[in-house]
Amino acid sequence: MTRRRGLSARLKLTLSYAGFLAVAGALLLAVVWGYLLRYVPDNPQGLLGVSPNRWLLVRTFFPAAGVAMACLLVFGLVGGWLLAGRMLAPLHRIRDAARRAGDGSLSHRIRMKGRQDEFRELSDAFDSMLGRLESHVDEQRRFAANASHELRTPLAVSRALLDVAREDPTHDHEELVERLRTVNTRAIALTEALLVLSRGDSGTFTRESVDLSLLAEEAAETLLPLAERRRITLDVTGTAARTSGSAELLLRMVTNLVQNAVVHNVPAGGTVTVHTGTEGAGTGRVGTGRGGTGATSVLRVENTGPPLAPEVVPTLTEPFQRGATRVRTDEHAGVGLGLAIVRSVVRAHDGSLDLVARPAGGLLVTVRLPGAP
Numbered sequence: 001m002t003r004r005r006g007l008s009a010r011l012k013l014t015l016s017y018a019g020f021l022a023v024a025g026a027l028l029l030a031v032v033w034g035y036l037l038r039y040v041p042d043n044p045q046g047l048l049g050v051s052p053n054r055w056l057l058v059r060t061f062f063p064a065a066g067v068a069m070a071c072l073l074v075f076g077l078v079g080g081w082l083l084a085g086r087m088l089a090p091l092h093r094i095r096d097a098a099r100r101a102g103d104g105s106l107s108h109r110i111r112m113k114g115r116q117d118e119f120r121e122l123s124d125a126f127d128s129m130l131g132r133l134e135s136h137v138d139e140q141r142r143f144a145a146n147a148s149h150e151l152r153t154p155l156a157v158s159r160a161l162l163d164v165a166r167e168d169p170t171h172d173h174e175e176l177v178e179r180l181r182t183v184n185t186r187a188i189a190l191t192e193a194l195l196v197l198s199r200g201d202s203g204t205f206t207r208e209s210v211d212l213s214l215l216a217e218e219a220a221e222t223l224l225p226l227a228e229r230r231r232i233t234l235d236v237t238g239t240a241a242r243t244s245g246s247a248e249l250l251l252r253m254v255t256n257l258v259q260n261a262v263v264h265n266v267p268a269g270g271t272v273t274v275h276t277g278t279e280g281a282g283t284g285r286v287g288t289g290r291g292g293t294g295a296t297s298v299l300r301v302e303n304t305g306p307p308l309a310p311e312v313v314p315t316l317t318e319p320f321q322r323g324a325t326r327v328r329t330d331e332h333a334g335v336g337l338g339l340a341i342v343r344s345v346v347r348a349h350d351g352s353l354d355l356v357a358r359p360a361g362g363l364l365v366t367v368r369l370p371g372a373p
Contacts, residue, residue: 009091010084017080018073025072029065090119094126106134142319154187196252196341205246205348209372212241212254212299213276219255220274223262231268234258238276241297243369245349253345254299256338257365261303265362270304278371295371305362313355313363317343342367 007015093110100108109130112123158180165176213236220236227234243250254274261272279296319340339355342365346353351369358364 010081010088013084013087014077014080017083018076021072021076022069025069029069032061032065090123094119094123097126097130101130101133106130106137151187151190154183154190157183190337194337196249196344205249207244208247210243210245210247210250212243212250212297212369213238215247215251215254216258216274216276216299218251219258222255223258226259227262227272230262230265230270232262232265232270232272234262234272234274236274236276238274239278241276241278241299242372243297243349243351244372245369249345249348253342253367256342257299257301257367260338261301261305261363261365265303265305270362272301272303275300275302279368297369297371299367299369300364302358302364303362304358304360307361308357308363310357313357316355316363317353 090112093112097108097110109127110123111127112120114120161176161180161183165171165173216236216238220234224234258272258274265272275298277298279298317339319337343353346367346369349369351367354366354368356364356366
């Protein structure tokens with residue numbers, strides 16, 4: 001943005017300091033005149049018949065006062081210029097860091113030393129902003145690279161299948177069509193997941209009152225046939241847990257969590273438990289009442305499964321990240337965006353997501369969202 005050149009902040013502060021000293025000096029002279037000189041008699045004998053008189057004092061005092069005012073003004077200008085430069089030095093460092101960030105260098109930090117004051121608070125806040133911005137940009141770059149790779153894979157497979165069909169006309173066309181359909185279905189699922197993830201990150205949705213317990217029951221009903229085929233017990237317990245948000249996105253969040261718990265489970269005889277409830281402000285316990293002002297709606301999904309290394313758990317919410325023991329090769333292999341979508345939806349609804357590896361194996365996922373009356 002182009003602006004007209006104006007006075008610098010340093011010059012403005014300097015003029016302010018000098019002006020303040022000049023006004024203070026003028027007030028001091030006025031006090032001297034008002035309470036001292038005007039009471040001196042203006043006659044040849046002066047005060048008590050002894051000279052000097054008012055005329056002589058005024059003639060002697062005002063030239064000296066003028067010199068003192070001039071020195072005071074020069075002192076105010078020089079001292080104000082030096083003090084303003086010292087006071088504004090931290091702003092120059094913040095300005096330089098902002099320009100570097102504007103040029104694309106997000107790794108630079110101010111790291112201003114000294115005791116805590118307004119400039120240090122501004123510097124620390126700016127460093128924190130740069131850190132979050134750098135992390136977000138790196139995450140977006142990794143996401144774009146991974147998304148392009150994932151989208152290229154089904155296209156490359158489709159091209160290879162078509163090349164085989166063209167070079168070998170006797171190849172079984174039904175098998176080719178089925179394999180192309182499978183690859184195309186996976187590509188569509190990946191694209192839809194990317195769209196949902198983008199919508200959750202943007203936060204552009206209409207908010208309404210949503211009950212997490214109803215969403216949990218709907219997700220469990222949808223995934224019950226899958227759980228039965230895998231001989232996994234699926235239970236939904238708890239009470240109403242109302243929050244404000246997008247019913248579609250929240251249903252996708254709950255469905256992803258339940259499906260993830262069913263798919264990444266033991267081969268047979270596993271369990272998945274979905275529990276909803278509320279936590280009162282400051283209690284830290286899941287209650288049985290309705291959500292209200294100050295309450296937090298809670299959704300917990302716990303499943304059995306193979307043990308997970310603690311260092312693997314934080315990476316599960318990254319896009320296209322799959323733990324080595326969690327990769328599936330069946331029809332529910334997924335695209336590596338299930339928990340990433342969950343994290344995006346939770347973040348868009350101002351909530352929190354906690355993942356904890358169970359000592360006996362499996363995962364405990366806890367979602368906390370602001371309660372709605």
